[in-house]
Amino acid sequence: MIRNEFRFWAAWDYELEELWLNHMAEQGWHLQKLTMGTFFTFEKGEPGAYQYRLEMLDKNKGEQYLSFMEEAGIEKIGGYLWWAYFRKKNDGTPFELFSDVKSRINHLQRIKKLMDTLKLLLTVVLSLDYLLYFIDIMTGHFHGAVGMVTMLPCVLICLWIWNGSKKLSYQIECLEQEQMIHE
């Protein structure tokens, strides 16, 4: 039996996405395929048979990493952009990709770096845009005003990414605090 779900998950909410996938798996719905990062195809199976984890890969983690994962019984069932969707047969032990604070921080910093690049790019482009619209209005052309309104969704998206990046910063800060005491 197959079940399809449509969801949009932000990169900084990947842990929520993991929770969702594992919750589905506990009920017997196992993620089998991922299309465009938003269409999730689940297959009915034994409740709790698989456990899922997500990781944003980088250039150091290519084919070698994937075959290393396979050795450990971890298969990549799909991916989207830099993201890899891993699953492992439930052997009664918790499935984690990172076992110390340092590697968890590294992962979050990787994600944050990408978000910050996007955020900077969008901010620069939108600022230039709005500057041009402003000049437009000042020189008596009013289609600049229309532009300002139609570009508002983009401004909102930019703010949303700024907020997401802040969430990641906060998570990283908390982990760095923990590093003072534990590994």
Place this chain on the structure above:
Amino acid sequence: MESIALTEAVFYILISVAEPNHGYGIMQNAEKLSGGRVRLAAGTLYGALNSLVEKQWIQALPSEVHSRKKEYVITELGKAAVAAEIRRLKELLDNGQAVAGGWNND
């Protein structure tokens, strides 16, 4: 020699490759030696192995034709790092026991 503490993961990886060993073997060995306490996660292990190869504390052995499993073995530098770490741990242990020895055990 540096006197910065090694992480548990690195320490157990180093002693697990005294003889050539592969990723999964290292994971199992660390778990066995620590009585199930230290469980090296794949993502962490992979990163650590690469760092250790870069530091030349371990070296990757050329993989056999029919085996996709990459093996690693400790180097002289790695052995020195383990020896230094054991000295550091012994210092902590001795100092700790000297103080905590006077505390009541519940």
